[in-house]
Amino acid sequence: MALRVLVVDDSSVMRSIIVKSLRLSGIELESVREAKNGQEGLDAIGSGPVDLALVDINMPVMTGDEMIRRLKEGPHAATVKVIVVSSDHTEARLEQLRAAGVPIIHKPFNPNQLRELIIELTGATYVDNAHEQSF
Secondary structure, X not given: OOEEEEEEOOOHHHHHHHHHHHHHOXXXXXXXXXXXXXXXXXXXXXXXXXXXXXXXXXXXXXXXXHHHHHHHHOOOOOOOEEEEEEOOOOHHHHHHHHHOOOOEEEOOXXXXXXXXXXXXXXXXXXXXXXXXXXX
């Protein structure tokens, strides 16, 4: 199953790092799209299918927390898996996300850990290339 992924982060540098990690991960990808805040993320999900959203929580316009809350209340709740990728360590905030069933990866993240969580959460296909590039 090739994944359709959405990366939502207000930092273009962090989006680039996440996208590069995804492309080097060996996970079969159909598409990778980007959004710079929660509102753009919701708009992207509404405009085309997404299997997985990798979402920062500290963003302008609409935070990742709010985006995830609206996503879980909307028509795509059953089809879009979410992983938070954030540098926030506010325990109360993170506990609310965990209670909602959202796994969290802290920045800076280990690309292999991200890959394993994506596979576990989505059942994604992993292509083990003999000449696979190391992270």
